Amino acid sequence: MRAMSDLFQQLAPKGTDYSAKDIEVLEGLEPVRRRPGMYIGGTDDRALHHLVAEVLDNAMDEAVAGHASWIELELAADGQVTVRDNGRGIPIDPHPRFPEKSALEVILTMLHSGGKFGGDAYKVSGGLHGVGVSVVNALSDSLVVEVARDRQLWRQSYSRGLALGPLEKVGPVQNRRGTTVTFHPDPQIFGERAHFRPGALYRLARSKAYLFRGVRIRWKTDPILLKEGDEVPAEEELHFPGGLADFLAAVLKERTLLTRSAFAGTAPLADDMGQVEWALAWPDDDEDGFTNTYCNTVPTPDGGTHEAGLRNALTRGLRAFGDLVGNKKAAQISSEDVMGGAAVLLSCFIREPQFQGQTKEKLASPEATRLVENAVK
Template sequence: MTADTSVPSSALLTADRDGSNYTARHLLVLEGLEAVRKRPGMYIGSTDSRGLMHCLWEIIDNSVDEALGGYCDHIDVILHDDGSVEVQDNGRGIPVDVEPKTGLSGVEVVMTKLHAGGKFGGGSYAASGGLHGVGASVVNALSARLDVEVDRGVTHALSFRRGVPGIFTESGPDSPFDPSGGLRKGKRVPKGRTGTRVRYWADRQIFLKDAKLSLETLHQRARQTAFLVPGLTIVVRDERDLEGVGKSEETFRFDGGISEFCEFLAQDKAVCDVLRLTGQGTFKETVPVLDDRGHMTPTEVTRELGVDVALRWGTGYDTTLKSFVNIIATPKGGTHVSGFEQAIAKTVNEVLRSAKMLRVAEDDIVKDDALEGLTAVVTVRLAEPQFEGQTKEVLGTSAARRIVANVVAKELKAFLTSTKRDAKAQARAVLEKAVAAARTRIAARQHKDAQRRKTALESSSLPAKLADCRSDDVERSELFIVEGDSALGTAKLARNSEFQALLPIRGKILNVQKSSVSDMLKNAECGAIIQVIGRARAAPSTSTRPATGRSS
């Protein structure tokens, strides 16, 4: 018999209070998808409606990546009345053969292994929205049930319960489950037909009770994706019949691409036609690459970054800017948006200076002036972009700023300096709008400064050189404005200090009829007069009566 060396839990708790018994036994290692279920917010942002929608985006984006590669042209998104969601595509289908390292089928690897997929530079996707290899596996981990079917010669099927593969004997997430089942082969499919179907039930143990899918948000995302991938048809079918409104189906397909998207987003009257600025650039980065022996070796690779921008200026004042990386929206911007805004402001300033539409004394316009009334869609495509987090809201690839700035600057300058009649007139209108925005901004700031200056003058104390009178009776008091200190000395000897006040000023002051209010308020002599007379009007019980005079 061996002695029991375990420590009672009460003893551990007592020791932990003073930190003396913190050892490796207190550390917890989460394996596989356990980490996702333990900390879902790290992968999908939150467990409310926003996180529920993010799970759907992950599955849809996998299908869209097939469309980006030219392998898919039709996607169906179905909201079933039992609370499940299904995404179908006619792409190549998830690989069903055995992955040599794990000994698992490709479907099981994609659905159960974090950071596994065909988007790590292996040549399967030149550009994609899914990059971290966690999208499908995260959705699987956070689903009470997930069914996947792949058409590749025959229909291959596999089901999961909270990330564990197996077989459900009945329909629905609460059906009896056998965890011993693997990938199953079904009936044959017509030759040439391939695709993937994923249907899942979100796990209500993870998501909040009031979390729900928004049909309106889904329509917006489907419409946006159809704009970004010309020729792709996305069908959204709602079979839930919520609140008795009935079932619905919407189809989205746009062959005009982001030019049509820009027109759709713009709400004001156009100042110029939609401009399409396209180009590309290359950059180098060092990334770990898997060699033949399975080792990750740091290797310097050359990347290509494609830039495609659609923009147009309108008569309005608001700026509408949508940015995307491999069709993934980046609502919080990133390096590609920084490069775009930098190029717009710099190029417009250069052309304004060369065309002498800005006076020499005027400052350069700022970014907000150039972007006023602008509607733009900024898209970049590259392999393995660096995002800040799994939610992919901000692009972090530093080279994107330089490449986007160069492409936009070159293409926009060509438009703004064009000698063609129509383009020249439109460019002139755009430049005049930017100048007008800058001058309006400056005038508004000057007006605000003037108001602040005026308020400061009204609330400040009386000028130090004012020779005030003793009387508080405004009706009897008088103010004499004299020229300089010498005249002040003479006037003091002649005045009646009981009711006569004296204010010296320096010679001839500003001609306020020809000057702006701002310049007048900046003038020290005008400011002194305003202080004295304004104080008398605002507080007659403590000041003098405004009256004017001149010393001889």
């Protein structure tokens, strides 16, 4: 006991005061730069590419809401990424609570600002609900945003979360509307050697096009970034009218299935809460299956309540069919029996989704289980 007591005495700080001067108040986007892992999950390669996903999600929200029909994603040789859409464009008029700033500057420099908290601007959305684009701004050494609204083009430049000048009225434009964001990740945060991989961004763009069949995504990268043998095109327009069924067919390719065709479909969710789309098959081979789930076009690699709803619907459906044909063993079917070895794609669009963690890797909305289960069965 004496040794333990001495140990604690050695560890205890001596002669230190704790007063009001020790209390820090971080303002603006400083918390993001101090602790980026709290907002994008770290500063590694995965977190770096998450920046692109956040900007692309905002453009996808415009498309899902019916205001944009195409999106462009471009990777330049210097590592800059540009995301462009033909949506409504971020509002540029003065913000009611901060009249000295435009709504654009408020959105880009203040956490928890945006049009996704209420139900008016967006019924469903995938961005970080007022955090995403401001986080990208905070973690970029250069970000330029252009907005075309009401036949006028506006531009503002930022660095590390701070505006480099006022919102600039560039001049009149014809046949153009929407938002363009061009940014470069800050090497102070991600390291000098950090760089975007064309393959990762191309797959991201392709998955978004599969998840929302109403949008066309134009992909482009500088050919100098492509390595020999890469299966990544320098340019491609991505548009998949078949949605997840097309996605599943592309993934499975020539694999033989236990059924004549995949089980795929779409259905509205009850109470006008959104819709669900699914595509799954049981390959007749020794390769592993997979389950990829999404909510509002955002990947949820850890699954969640929407996946639980699909599992319940499939399990109960197969049990009911077994009972119908007189197979008594069907009552013992479990969800693991159903999903084990299956190739599963699930996408839902719901209002006000709740996720576990800021990077949204698992859907936690409790009502999603019931909504998806009832829609699928």
